[in-house]
Structures are given as C-alpha cells and as structure tokens.
Amino acid sequence: MKKALFLLLVGFTLVGFAQSETPVEVPLILVRIPAGEVAQIGDASVRFVSVLEDSRCPKDVTCIWAGRIRVQIEVGIKGKPAFQKEILIGQTKPGESSDRTLYDSDDVFLKVAAVSPYPTSEDKGNRAYAVLISTQK
Known part of the structure; x- marks a missing residue:
C-alpha cells in the first residue's frame, strides 16, 4: 500500500512539473475595409x-526602387473628435x-x-483598393 501511494505521489509530482506555462500568442485579427467604407472595431470607427500615392513596383517587374503606398485613414473614437492619419507603407x-x-x-490596438x-504590370490603373487593419487587445 505504501509503495502504491509513493508511486501515485511521484506520478502527480511529475505531471505537475510537466505542465510548464507556455505563452500563447493572441491571434492576429484582420479587418478589410474597402476605399470609402467605414468599419466599426470596438469603440473605434475606421x-x-x-x-494618396501608389508607386509600388509591380510584382512581376524588376525595379530599382521598391516604391511605396500612402493612404489617408480617419479614426473616430466614442466621445472624442475624429482624426485623420496618413500611413506610409514601403520606402521612406x-x-x-x-x-x-x-x-x-x-x-484596443489598431x-x-x-x-x-x-500592382502588377497588367494593371490599367483602375484598382479597387482596400486596407487591412490588424486589431489586438
């Protein structure tokens, strides 16, 4: 009986140590907003x-400069005045x-x-732009 209790105690101890805390990353949530549209994300409306500018090098072309895209985004938070922010992606x-x-x-973090x-080399300039917003808490 003592041997069984000892083995049971050792087993629980080993299981307890095996349960190490592994940090879990919060999943990245993306919200797609087409040009001119509004999305409600928590207390924020985006x-x-x-x-403003799209000089990105088409993906099927070799360019000297990678280019960039600049967009204007408006953010409104409940109880606060809305503000606009210019975002630049690419070369600065x-x-x-x-x-x-x-x-x-x-x-929230937006x-x-x-x-x-x-862009591709076959684009005629008529693009239906959309912005992807990542949101985390």
Missing part, C-alpha cells in the same frame, strides 16, 4: 479615406515615419497591416 524618405499605428489604448491589391 474609414479608409483615400490612396528622410524625416518620414514608417509607423503604421492608427490607435493604441488599453482596450495598425495598418497592408493595402491591396498589389
């Missing part, structure tokens, strides 16, 4: 205002920021993940 010039953060609070579609 509107994709416009594309001296003095320009590559920060894609739209809004950061205790409740960041521009990408702008689609990515």
Whole structure:
C-alpha cells in the first residue's frame, strides 16, 4: 500500500512539473475595409479615406526602387473628435515615419497591416483598393 501511494505521489509530482506555462500568442485579427467604407472595431470607427500615392513596383517587374503606398485613414473614437492619419507603407524618405499605428489604448490596438491589391504590370490603373487593419487587445 505504501509503495502504491509513493508511486501515485511521484506520478502527480511529475505531471505537475510537466505542465510548464507556455505563452500563447493572441491571434492576429484582420479587418478589410474597402476605399470609402467605414468599419466599426470596438469603440473605434475606421474609414479608409483615400490612396494618396501608389508607386509600388509591380510584382512581376524588376525595379530599382521598391516604391511605396500612402493612404489617408480617419479614426473616430466614442466621445472624442475624429482624426485623420496618413500611413506610409514601403520606402521612406528622410524625416518620414514608417509607423503604421492608427490607435493604441488599453482596450484596443489598431495598425495598418497592408493595402491591396498589389500592382502588377497588367494593371490599367483602375484598382479597387482596400486596407487591412490588424486589431489586438
């Protein structure tokens, strides 16, 4: 009986040590917002205002400069005045920021993940742009 209790105690001890804490990453949630549209993300409303510049090198072409895209995004938070932010993805010039953060609070973190579609050499310039916003809490 003592041997059985000893083995049981050793078994529980080993199982307890085997349960190490593995950090779990919060999944990345992406919200797609077409140009001119508004999306409600928690207490924030995000509107994709416009594309200011799209000089990205088409994906099926070899370019000297990778290019960039600049977009205008409007963010409204309940109880606060809305504000617009210019986001730059790609090559930056001296003095320009590559920060894609739209809004950061205790409740939500909003960041521009990408702008689609990515240009190709066959594009005729008529693109239905959409911005991908990543949201985390």
